[in-house]
Amino acid sequence: MARLHEHEGKRLLQEAGIAIPRGRVASQPEEAAAIAQEIVAPVMVKIQAWITGRASVGGIKRAATPAEAEAAARSLLGMQAQGFTVTQVLVEEQLDVAQEFYAGVIVDDREQAPLVMFSSVGGTGIEEIAAQHPQQVAHRHVDIAFGLQDYQARDLVRRTGIHGKLQRQLGALLVKLYQTARRYEARSAEINPLVLTGDGKLYAADCRITVDDYAVFRHPELGIAIAREYNRPPTRLEKLAYQVEADDYRGTFYFIQMAQDFQKGAGYIGFHGAGGGGSMMSMDAILRQGYKVATFVDTSGNPPASKVYRAAKIVLAVGPIDGYFGSGSGVASQEQFYSARGLFKAFLEEQVDVPIVIRLGGNAEDKAVEILESLNGRIPAPVEGYKKDDSPDFCAQRLDTLIKEAAQQPPRPRTQPQHPAPQRPYSFATVTGGTVTLDHAVCATCESKICIQACARHILTLNEAGLPVLNIPLDEAARGKCVECLACEVDCLLYGAGGGHVDLPLPDVD
Amino acid sequence: MSILIDRTKRVLVQGITGREGQSRTRLMRGYGTQVVAGVTPGRGGQTVEGVPVFDTVTEAWEHVGPIDISVLFIPAPLVKSAALEAIDAGVKLLVIVPDRVPIYDVLTIARRAKETGARFIGPNTLGVLSPGQGVLGMIGGRAAAAKSWFFPGPVGISSRSGGITTSMAYYLARAGIGATTLVHVGGDAVVGLPHPDVMLEFERDPETKAVVMFGEIGTSQEERVADLIASGAFTKPLIAYIGGKAAQSGTRFSHAGAIVEGGRGTYAGKVARLREVGATVVEEFMELPQATKRVLASL
Numbered sequence: 001m002a003r004l005h006e007h008e009g010k011r012l013l014q015e016a017g018i019a020i021p022r023g024r025v026a027s028q029p030e031e032a033a034a035i036a037q038e039i040v041a042p043v044m045v046k047i048q049a050w051i052t053g054r055a056s057v058g059g060i061k062r063a064a065t066p067a068e069a070e071a072a073a074r075s076l077l078g079m080q081a082q083g084f085t086v087t088q089v090l091v092e093e094q095l096d097v098a099q100e101f102y103a104g105v106i107v108d109d110r111e112q113a114p115l116v117m118f119s120s121v122g123g124t125g126i127e128e129i130a131a132q133h134p135q136q137v138a139h140r141h142v143d144i145a146f147g148l149q150d151y152q153a154r155d156l157v158r159r160t161g162i163h164g165k166l167q168r169q170l171g172a173l174l175v176k177l178y179q180t181a182r183r184y185e186a187r188s189a190e191i192n193p194l195v196l197t198g199d200g201k202l203y204a205a206d207c208r209i210t211v212d213d214y215a216v217f218r219h220p221e222l223g224i225a226i227a228r229e230y231n232r233p234p235t236r237l238e239k240l241a242y243q244v245e246a247d248d249y250r251g252t253f254y255f256i257q258m259a260q261d262f263q264k265g266a267g268y269i270g271f272h273g274a275g276g277g278g279s280m281m282s283m284d285a286i287l288r289q290g291y292k293v294a295t296f297v298d299t300s301g302n303p304p305a306s307k308v309y310r311a312a313k314i315v316l317a318v319g320p321i322d323g324y325f326g327s328g329s330g331v332a333s334q335e336q337f338y339s340a341r342g343l344f345k346a347f348l349e350e351q352v353d354v355p356i357v358i359r360l361g362g363n364a365e366d367k368a369v370e371i372l373e374s375l376n377g378r379i380p381a382p383v384e385g386y387k388k389d390d391s392p393d394f395c396a397q398r399l400d401t402l403i404k405e406a407a408q409q410p411p412r413p414r415t416q417p418q419h420p421a422p423q424r425p426y427s428f429a430t431v432t433g434g435t436v437t438l439d440h441a442v443c444a445t446c447e448s449k450i451c452i453q454a455c456a457r458h459i460l461t462l463n464e465a466g467l468p469v470l471n472i473p474l475d476e477a478a479r480g481k482c483v484e485c486l487a488c489e490v491d492c493l494l495y496g497a498g499g500g501h502v503d504l505p506l507p508d509v510d
Numbered sequence: 511m512s513i514l515i516d517r518t519k520r521v522l523v524q525g526i527t528g529r530e531g532q533s534r535t536r537l538m539r540g541y542g543t544q545v546v547a548g549v550t551p552g553r554g555g556q557t558v559e560g561v562p563v564f565d566t567v568t569e570a571w572e573h574v575g576p577i578d579i580s581v582l583f584i585p586a587p588l589v590k591s592a593a594l595e596a597i598d599a600g601v602k603l604l605v606i607v608p609d610r611v612p613i614y615d616v617l618t619i620a621r622r623a624k625e626t627g628a629r630f631i632g633p634n635t636l637g638v639l640s641p642g643q644g645v646l647g648m649i650g651g652r653a654a655a656a657k658s659w660f661f662p663g664p665v666g667i668s669s670r671s672g673g674i675t676t677s678m679a680y681y682l683a684r685a686g687i688g689a690t691t692l693v694h695v696g697g698d699a700v701v702g703l704p705h706p707d708v709m710l711e712f713e714r715d716p717e718t719k720a721v722v723m724f725g726e727i728g729t730s731q732e733e734r735v736a737d738l739i740a741s742g743a744f745t746k747p748l749i750a751y752i753g754g755k756a757a758q759s760g761t762r763f764s765h766a767g768a769i770v771e772g773g774r775g776t777y778a779g780k781v782a783r784l785r786e787v788g789a790t791v792v793e794e795f796m797e798l799p800q801a802t803k804r805v806l807a808s809l
């Protein structure tokens with residue numbers, strides 16, 4: 001889920017008519033001083049980080065003067081908060097707190113409806129307070145067709161024992177909070193604490209809004225770069241992976257970097273799963289062998305070979321892993337040779353020298369394993385492919401054995417694959433910015449012409465000269481008729497004369 | 511017998527002319543599902559795999575007669591409208607295959623479904639398959655594979671992961687245990703027919719003697735199944751595996767919708783709750799076939 005920072009969430013609340021403390025974000029200490037100067041009152045300086053308990057890690061400071069605000073900002077900017085660096089602080093007026101409440105909206109899977117919650121006590125530790133004083137917490141589901149009505153919201157507040165003008169004020173605020181959650185399709189939207197000041201006004205003193213990943217595309221105004229629920233800023237590889245996913249709607253590619261700056265021999269595995277459940281199960285299997293995972297990757301939902309290729313390239317860029325483990329549910333409905341080709345191409349290009357075990361069970365698994373295991377002798381690493389009758393634990397054990405064997409042996413030499421410039425190139429573009437090049441000089445010597453029958457969409461034919469060409473217009477291939485199945489490179493290399501090549505650049509994120 | 515899909519059900523495919531719609535129609539028909547019509551706006555009059563295509567669901571209904579089930583192969587942003595169309599036309603069961611359907615769209619579909627007595631499976635589901643009867647969605651991928659992997663038998667299968675639905679049924683079949691029906695409830699946080707609802711379906715099916723369930727961290731589905739057992743609403747033996755033991759709290763893995771929030775939805779909590787009410791929970795996925803054998807033998 002895409003989490004918004006406090007200041008971003010507050011902006012949405014303000015838009016809806018909920019009062020927020022005066023203030024702005026600063027990324028320089030001097031800016032913090034200037035904001036404090038404008039406010040002309042004591043301020044709070046708060047790190048903008050997606051972590052819980054910011055106060056307990058020293059991420060919130062009070063400042064009575066602009067000079068103090070500057071000093072506070074100087075100490076907070078650049079601080080490490082649960083593994084990431086703070087780059088922004090929110091500088092805002094201190095409120096004259098008379099009372100604190102809690103207000104929230106979440107999506108309840110049980111009732112399949114939004115749930116609005118209000119508590120007459122707020123602040124830190126709301127979960128415990130709610131458990132200890134259930135009579136002070138009220139909630140109700142919202143009929144999504146009608147929205148939250150004012151009388152419903154007031155009654156919710158009434159149930160916690162609040163009456164009079166305050167009940168009306170709080171009711172109106174809850175309606176606005178619900179509308180904000182609904183409008184921006186929030187999985188959750190919380191104000192905690194919701195502050196009543198000495199002069200009788202309500203302010204959202206803090207706010208956490210998490211937008212539904214799948215709805216982010218409808219809200220470009222939120223400027224969410226990566227719709228993923230990281231609790232830290234994404235790494236370079238995560239941005240890269242997200243861009244690959246964003247550029248190609250076919251199948252799903254999900255990537256989390258689990259480790260950074262690790263050493264060879266530290267037991268980190270490049271983990272590449274397929275399917276949510278199967279990936280988790282397979283990851284458990286590799287963890288049980290005593291390894292750690294450097295990546296958690298899921299390519300599933302029938303992704304093209306090109307997407308699996310790009311995923312593998314990103315995994316291999318994570319650092320000096322000790323092995324590569326690929327395993328999904330084991331009995332995939334999708335034809336497995338697409339993934340096998342993607343992996344084959346990535347491993348070949350990178351000349352991987354650490355053991356590789358891939359469990360490719362499912363439709364067409366025989367062909368998939370044959371392709372994958374053809375890497376043996378073509379790269380320094382030993383490669384083993386497994387099928388649906390092999391369990392994740394067995395495969396994880398195989399990887400462990402191979403890693404231990406490899407430790408006993410001298411490193412094997414790399415043989416950089418030769419890519420001589422094509423002499424008579426026949427080229428066309430693909431849908432993700434790639435290029436297919438068939439070297440007709442080589443094709444002329446090719447007996448099998450395997451590309452013709454192996455092409456997933458049968459868009460290649462032999463011309464009068466007996467050379468492979470498209471049987472559709474170039475622009476149709478580029479619009480997606482060429483599904484980047486990689487047969488004209490991988491099958492061509494294995495069973496043809498090796499005249500085909502597909503260039504698939506990774507996106508540029510820097 | 512079976513639940514949700516059998517030979518008698520008349521099925522519509524929405525999005526039948528698309529890449530997935532077309533190839534999965536081939537699978538469904540090849541496996542024996544009665545696909546009576548397809549719908550793609552603007553493509554009325556065509557045929558796909560011998561199935562007539564109409565512009566709207568109501569038009570399809572008028573031409574081919576009553577429709578029991580609609581399977582949706584529609585891009586995620588358009589799912590809400592297509593699902594409401596099917597519900598309003600009178601279809602009582604929807605199978606929403608696509609991934610990434612916005613959650614408020616799902617809530618809207620759920621709201622309309624409740625009002626009209628319709629139900630939906632998914633979104634983000636591989637579908638439903640009753641061995642020897644029929645398939646909805648894409649379980650098995652190809653009819654020949656689906657025929658060779660699964661056979662009829664006494665267990666019901668319910669899973670929150672698509673791939674696991676297939677592999678669980680396959681590994682059970684290899685151990686000699688056939689299935690009444692395989693259900694992939696869908697990988698998202700909010701799904702139309704979660705585990706507890708599937709359990710109630712299996713409860714009513716006389717052929718189902720026991721149920722094998724693949725649960726996951728996040729949501730309250732498995733806890734609610736435990737509630738059903740405790741209240742006596744679900745009485746058949748349950749054999750379960752819960753995925754996501756290694757997941758850190760707060761990290762969601764993949765589109766599995768596995769979100770750990772507070773104490774709810776944790777691995778330990780689900781396992782303890784299910785065991786408390788007498789369900790068999792195995793630690794290793796590959797123990798499921800043997801555990802199921804033992805349970806069946808004791809009946």
Ligand code: SF4
Pocket residue numbers: 438439442443444446447448449450451452468488491492493495496497498499500
């Ligand atoms: S298989 Fe390779 S070398 Fe042979 S014709 Fe096709 S592209 Fe050319």
Ligand code: SF4
Pocket residue numbers: 436451454455456457458459460481482483484485486487488489502
């Ligand atoms: S031209 Fe054909 S074989 Fe080559 S990548 Fe495209 S679809 Fe595959």
